[in-house]
Amino acid sequence: MLKSANNGKGSLIMKKILVAGGAGYIGSACSEYLLDMGYEVTVLDALFTGHRDAVDERASFIYADLADREKVFEICRAGEFDAVMHFAAFSLVGESMQVPSKYFRNNLCSAINLADAAVETGVKAFVFSSTAATFGIPDEVPISESASQKPINPYGESKLCFEKILHWYSQIHGLKYAALRYFNAAGATEIHGEDHRPESHLIPLILQTIRGKREKLMLYGDDYDTPDGSCIRDYIHILDLAQAHEKALYAPESGHYNLGTGNGLSVKEIIAAAESVTGKKVNFEVAPRRAGDPPRLIACSDRARKMLNWQPAHESAEKIIESAWKWQQKFPDGYAK
């Protein structure tokens, strides 16, 4: 099933993929997708926030921290990977405002070790998990790739800096890369779902509240300039993200892509959709706005649709929530620790 694509410079065959951060939420689902497509996957993860049980059983697993430069080089030399997918980062915005050093050290310094090893071992593609947080408070929505990037926290800044590092590595070393800026990753596959500890994402929090695992959901701000007063976000299913990663391996050139559905949904609309999927009420309380929460974040993903020939297939909120609900019911305590 493996593809061979013509990148304008001859045929490109991809087989062996290193997935850094493949024990995490998005990396595990992406590994599953790649394995289903016939790729060979090696997961590298230090299990800081991921789970050993989230590593797909068909993948090889290497327990390692990207901070260990020698080990990262050893792994890349031995693995002879065709491509690297880099999901391994810290991503709690609030924590990044308290301990920026943790974010810059991991999301930049450790990531540089991986990029250097990718260059040395001649990988044909480097796919990087970037984020809508690189845009900060956008000047206009939907947000296109050319919108100005003015992050408002160290997390977003660390991701933007690494995008720039990849740009220079492509200019200087010829590293071919795709920086994929996800908006709100959501949903689950049959076997891989969201188990962040602590959880900070809306859909799992809503579903945990419905299941009685949490007493109530906090809704931060209902006085925004949006139709129902709550913040609007663009929710993208992890399987659609996985598909974009696979397509990015064959991108015609290095570049940045925004990944979202282009449909903005408010917090209240997501609560209503969760109530309709589960048939249960969500106990929520309105709290003051959180500093730095933009009212609207919606992606313009035309570039990914055109250049990667990518098309999200799970666009409805109900479908996304249904998949997450099924996963939470199947794994009520998440992954074993």
Ligand SMILES: NC(=O)c1ccc[n+]([C@@H]2O[C@H](COP(=O)([O-])OP(=O)(O)OC[C@H]3O[C@@H](n4cnc5c(N)ncnc54)[C@H](O)[C@@H]3O)[C@@H](O)[C@H]2O)c1
């Ligand atoms: N979840 C979202 O909505 C979202 C949105 C935009 C961008 N992102 C980005 O996508 C990526 C994956 O997000 P996620 O939600 O799956 O996060 P996650 O925390 O579930 O997964 C990250 C994985 O990387 C591993 N890791 C971190 N630092 C490492 C290191 N130095 N060495 C080895 N392993 C390391 C962790 O143990 C974890 O398994 C992150 O880079 C995140 O910034 C996520």
